[in-house]
Amino acid sequence: DQQVKQNSPSLSVQEGRISILNCDYTNSMFDYFLWYKKYPAEGPTFLISISSIKDKNEDGRFTVFLNKSAKHLSLHIVPSQPGDSAVYFCAASGGGGSNYKLTFGKGTLLTVNP
């Protein structure tokens, strides 16, 4: 049972345009959400996070939006740059107790074309 879903395996955008990566979750106990970027042969790199008490968090070119009622979050990258080309993973944690593991989606490969 996949609790975090990234339904688009890949996305291609032009340099300078907006990239929107989507993520859906099913577990209503999740209360912290993160986006990671992964280049080939490297470990995932933390990008941005949002707690469930917020609906938006911005960091430079990256903005994450959370819609709790829809159990949906999205990552916006504006403007997109060729160096942003990577696999993006959505992750969630929560559930109380000592359950701090991250549950990951399967990732979306973003390609930014010059």
Next chain:
Amino acid sequence: DSGVTQTPKHLITATGQRVTLRCSPRSGDLSVYWYQQSLDQGLQFLIQYYNGEERAKGNILERFSAQQFPDLHSELNLSSLELGDSALYFCASSVDAGGYNEQFFGPGTRLTVL
């Protein structure tokens, strides 16, 4: 560079063998997490240690075990290896066991079982 180190980078072994993967967390981080990334499964949480004690268990097989030592480095032991254990194994660390802090990932160990 996340500050998390993992050794070895690559490991090739045969079925039935036993291997040990090593992880050193970022300076000051008390929690260590192990994840497995196989081709079709994405990143799967295996186990978490906090300051030497096991805190949470995920989809970790009985043939696998881990520990965290007093200097906070961690080892993941995989025994009676099967072909299906071939995967990337990532270690991550965070400041404490709390859910509201990001995990920093090492570069991974690629295990190939022949």
